[in-house]
Amino acid sequence: MKEISQVPSLTFLAKSRQIYKDPLPFHRENFQKYGNTFKISPKPGLMIHFTCDEKITQHILQKNQKNFHKSSLQTDDLGKYIGHGLLTENGEKWRANRKLIQPAFYKKSINNFMETMDVVIQEELNRIQLGAITDVYTIFNDLAFKVVARSLFDFADIDDLDNKISRLQYITEHAQKMLIKELRIPWMKWYFDREWLSGRNSVPHALALVDEARGILRTIINNRRESDKEPGDLLDMLLHSTYEDGTHMEDDQLVDEILVLFIAGHETTANALSFAAQLMAHHPGAIEKVKNEINHVKEDTLMRELMESPYLKQCVEETLRLYPPAYVTDRVALEADQCAHLKIEKDSIWLVSFYEMHRRKDLWESPEQFIPERFTPEKAKKYRDFYFPFGAGPRMCVGNNFAMMEMMLVIRRMLEQFEIKTVQGHIDYHPLITLKPRNANLIFHSTMNQ
């Protein structure tokens, strides 16, 4: 058995300020020093194993996935705000719900939402101010939230739907910000827990908001049940799906699953789109190639052919390689185990870095460069074992087809309507729960004036 190298606690402590701001250079430094797996003890009694090893990752997420559960960071800390849906559950409950929900995300199901998606996308892109420096994250964040919301509730009769969606967006984003504060500044817990002290910055306030969101969702579900309409949206599909024993999902569970879809589905996509737009603006040659490709796709066959626009797809795939929004994931070993001559202890915590795996020099040629051509269908096969932007195994992202379709449609519509220009030479990021863009500033000009 090989020993896993441990980063000295003093080194960790000395760098804690830098790690707090941006942990990625620290991860890289240690992978370079110790190899593809190392461990850190950030405080007594806690040991975290970091890996960007493809074999260990496959072992944890695919081959022996039954022995690895999500850690309390996802099940408890995130679960406290968004309840217990797919993202935050383990075991049998997760399996049964995944089986019920998954068909709603099959390619043939999501084709039904494509037109709604397209309407939302065009509405949101129309809000872009020409000639002004625009942080595209703000545009794509609203856009991605609305796309998930309208795919869930494509129902013209919901009273005041736009206001309800805005409120849900405000609440889910507020809850996420609160969670980040709790995780990143744990020593302020006494302050955050006392609403009379911290007011709108408090955990009880955030939890009360989430209760309000649950109320909104319950009203939407009840109204739908009472109406005789079947608009064929995601809510419809979930209401009609059954478990193996023929029963339907309880309303409280449905509310949690919808909250999970909002959280899991909007920020990741918004991040990816912001990185994609910046990468493309930095690579005008790639924009030209996409434009040549999409010019041949006619509006009446757009929905069918979009997914077959190979170069556009490659640009999205390359973006997700360089800036995987879910840049890490974690698991806990239920039992002692072993893989690739490494001992995996019972209860040990494993943090898989997709970000580092996607940039390993021994796996990728010129890994820091944006080269969409590496994902041509013939070449892409060789990356199957170490390219995991949507995770791997049975817990792989349930919304991956949805996200790919959305991102490709947004980029197509954006390039049809706008010339995009960079205002800075580099791409900045901010690793929080997801890998977020920072200062994603671009300038948009209309293609009509060209």
Ligand code: HEM
């Ligand atoms: C670019 C966009 C997206 C990326 C990069 C992404 C990435 C991921 C990853 C890596 C996981 C697995 C996490 C793990 O194994 O610990 C995951 C899970 C999940 N994603 Fe996504 N995702 C995206 C978009 C979406 C969308 C649009 C939806 C739904 C509308 C969605 C819903 C979910 C759900 C529900 C899970 C939990 C699945 C389970 O555990 O069974 N995601 N996502």
